[in-house]
Amino acid sequence: MQKRYEIFADYHQFYLWDHGEMPDTALDYSEDDLRRRVKTAPFLVVIQPERNMSVPVELDIVDAPPDEALDLWDHVVEASLDLPSGRLEIHECTGGSIDILSVAPGTYRVRACFGGLTTLTDDRLDGEDHYRLILWPAPSAPLAVIKHYADPRL
Template identity: 65%
Template sequence: MMKHYSIFADYHQFYLWDHEANPDVPTSYTEEDTIRRIKAAPFVVVVQPERNMNVSVEVEITGEAPELALDAWDHVAEASLDLPSGRLEIYECTGESIDILTVPAGTYRVRTYHSGLGTLSDDGLDGDDHYRIVLWPAPFTDLAVLKQYVDPRVVS
């Protein structure tokens, strides 16, 4: 199953969560959380796009882990998500529910792909960034960054 969305990523975030679990969204962030561009808590994964505007997001649900092809992407990270109700909800940070997808109940791996991160305007409002999210059934595993983006405009 593959779906395409335009999601308002206010505060540089939107959520994937179990529709019936009413999860507490994480509110405290470390610098490391921001750099990872993903954060997880019980029953919720926070995806952190580069812009806090409408962003293009593709969501795919598969039966197994996708091939790990990193070259086309600026940043790739993974986290686990428990979906005991079998109802995956995509939700805007300060907006509303975008969609509720029915999946087999269980634990999923969520891989987020970020592309076009270097295309943002100086004010961060415009750009060609886009995001792909793939979920598949998998045992719970710690959050992992598979490819780290480093903004060349930021001097460390």
């Protein structure tokens, strides 16, 4: 399954969560969380885009880990997400629900790919940044930064 969205990333974040659990998103953030650009909590993965604007997001739900060239992306992180209800919800931070997708109940791995980060203007309001999220069934595992991007302007 493949979907495309324009998601308003107010406060530089949007959420993937289990619709049946409706987890609390009032989380404390560390400097490490901000550098990783992804934060997790039970039943929740927070994606932290670079712009505080609407951003293009592609979502793929697949059966197995993706075999994709990571050199196409600036930053790549993987995290686990428990979806016991079998209902994946994509939700804006200050907006509402974007979509609710039916999946097999269970634990998934989420690969968050961040591209076009070098195109951002100095005020970080404009750019060609784009995001791809890939989910597949997998046992729970710690959050892992696969490829790290450090903005040379910061």
